[in-house]
Amino acid sequence: MLTGFAVSSAAIFVAELGDKSQLMAMTFATRYRAWQVLLGITLATVVVHAASVGLGIGIGHLVPMEWVGLLAGVAFLGFAAWTLRGDSLTESEQAKAARGAGSAVLAVTGAFFLAELGDKTMLATVTLATQHGWFGTWIGSTVGMVLADALAIGAGLLLGKHLPERMIRYGAAALFALFGIWMVGDTLPTLL
Structure with a gap:
């Protein structure tokens, strides 16, 4: 278990450096509180990497990753349009937003969940799970x-x-659009 933990931690940390997820984390950190972003990332990562480990131990043939990548790309184009449009809050909504962190955490969790499906870190986790124990690899x-x-x-x-x-x-909208185009462009040729 310790070997799986050590190898997985190091491999995924290095794979994540410069990845689109880091750019998303930077973008979200400019809009939300750091703890909200980190909690959203953690929740999404726990779920995606649990699924990755599951795929790695034997159910990989059930998930058509090309379709998942295409749907995630389209969703990111939607996130870009939503971000570009912007949101405005009334005074009462601003007061609620200051008190409640749920919507920020959900937004970050959803975006990271979609971004990580079919991403290189998910695929690396699948690969690591085939070679090391599931629990150490997941954690x-x-x-x-x-x-x-x-x-x-x-x-x-x-x-x-x-x-x-x-x-x-504008920068956040551009990044979401870039990720969306990249994901669609990366998966669409495999479906045609």
Whole structure:
């Protein structure tokens, strides 16, 4: 178990460096509180990596990853449009948002869940699970991903203090659109 944990933590941490998930973490950190982003990332990662380990131990032939990648890409294009449109809150909604963190955590969890389906870190976790114990691989890959994205959250917090909100919104929309186009472009040729 310890070998699976150590190998998975290190491999996923390195695989995550410079990945789209880190860019998403930076973007979300400019809009939401750091703990909300980290909690959302952790929740999504726990679920996706549990599924990855399950796939790695024998059910990989049941999930058509090409379709999952295509649907996730389309969803990201929707996230881009939503981000570009922007949101405005009434005073009462602002007060609720300050008190309740549920919607921010759900937004981050959903986005990361979709982004990680079929991603290289998911596929790396599937591969690691075929070679190491399931529990060590699951916990190790989750820890490696959360640590790498925590670094990105720190960078996002620094950027958020120095950039105007409008620039952050346009940048976030552009990143979501880029990820969506990339995911659709990556999976569509395999379906045709």
